[in-house]
Amino acid sequence: MRNEIVAPGAGELSYEIRNIVTVAEKVQSFGVKINWENIGDPIVKGEDIPAWMKEIVAKEVMENDTYGYCPTRGVLETRQFICEMTNKLGGAQITPDDIIFFNGLGDAIAKVYGNLRPESRILMPSPTYTTHSIGEAGHANAVPVCYRLKPEDNWYPDMEDLECHVKYNPQISGIMIINPDNPTGMVYPRAVLEKIVAIAKQYDLFIIADEVYSNIVYNGEVSVPICEVIGDVPAIALKGISKEVPWPGSRCGWIEVYNGEKDPRFKKYINSILSSKMNEVCSTTLPQRCIPALMQHPEYPTYLKERIARYEKASNITYQALKEIPGLAVNRTNGAFYMAVSFRKGVLNDRQSLPIEKPELQELVEGIVNAPGVSLDKRFVYYVLANTGICVVPLSSFNTDLLGFRVTLLERDEDEVRRIYRTLTEKIDAYLKSA
DSSP states (O other): OOSOOSOTTGGGOOOHHHHHHHHHHHHHHTTOOOEEOSSOOTTTTTOOOOHHHHHHHHHHHTSGGGGSOOOTTOOHHHHHHHHHHHHTTOSSOOOGGGEEEESHHHHHHHHHHHTSOTTOEEEEEESOOHHHHHHHHHHHTSOOOEEEEEGGGTTEEOHHHHHHHHHHOTTEEEEEEESSOTTTOOOOOHHHHHHHHHHHHHTTOEEEEEOTTTTOBOTTOOOOOGGGTOTTSOEEEEEESTTTSOOGGGOOEEEEEESTTSOHHHHHHHHHHHHHHHTTOOOOHHHHHHHHHHHHSTTHHHHHHHHHHHHHHHHHHHHHHHTTOTTEEEOOOOBTTEEEEEEOTTOOOTTOOOOOSSHHHHHHHHHHHTSTTOOHHHHHHHHHHHHHOEEOEEGGGTTOSOOEEEEEOOOOOHHHHHHHHHHHHHHHHHHHHOO
């Protein structure tokens, strides 16, 4: 090309959760059965969508209005319904105009970060979900600025580290949390959220809270929505139906804006997000129209409760299996449907491997793991994939220096869950002893 057309650092923005699928499909072509533990899609893992839910969608499909544009902010009746749900929680109160719908949270995240000034930074947790770190780094053309989540303390944030970043980096304009967290499955205690809000208030920042998993909590934990503790601090909560309903293919998410009128700069920022959405006219109408009927259906609480019970059981099976390995730091998952596991420092090296029966498959894997700059946990993940068919994601791809892996808790067959993690436990032990 006549000119350089790619932004600095753009080639470094990698979505490993999806990248590994391409390799896993090649592994599958060699006759290896794949267990897809890499991506949080309940439908792929066999979630049975009940007839009453399909009937609601089918009914809306028969309505002519569903085929037209909706208001840019979203379907008014749905925004009114969401307002009522949120305002019943107490804390910050919102109106329908404080809600903007997007084509999934990926779209929302892109708009939230894309409308910031390049020099304004959002302080991110580490590890964190890739879409957030890619979006924030992309807008700034710089590496993310992060506070540490502590694997030695249930993945809770290092509050001293968080405040030091805020205090000594004047470019930081906001703090981001994911609650319950992806990739760790940690649920933020109320006291921790209150401290984060206090720091935001002290330094005149806003908060971004990704709460897409807010109703998927178990093992006795309680998810505290940011609206309950935000006070008069400006904030954005990101929510959606991809995980809870679950309907990931709907690409339907929204933001709720708290205290949007209390700071002129924040108000201008929210208006810029709305304006960027206006350029697209609106988000998809059909799933928005379905939300009130889905969430008010008498079977919905029971359906959600049954799913949560499965995740709780899987979290405990997985925790009991992996915590027995001395080389791992393992915390029980209490929310969402992921578990992040880190290797203890120094246990991985570039000589470790697992046997791969087929020479062509071995050549494929070794071509990946021996490439320059490949992290040690990515090496582990690809050997496990080729040896067992278990597809997990390297933890280092979640914007962290920690080496490890992330798994999901979506497998519906309890016997299969036990088999997968019994196998994984055996292979981790063999891998660590291989060199």
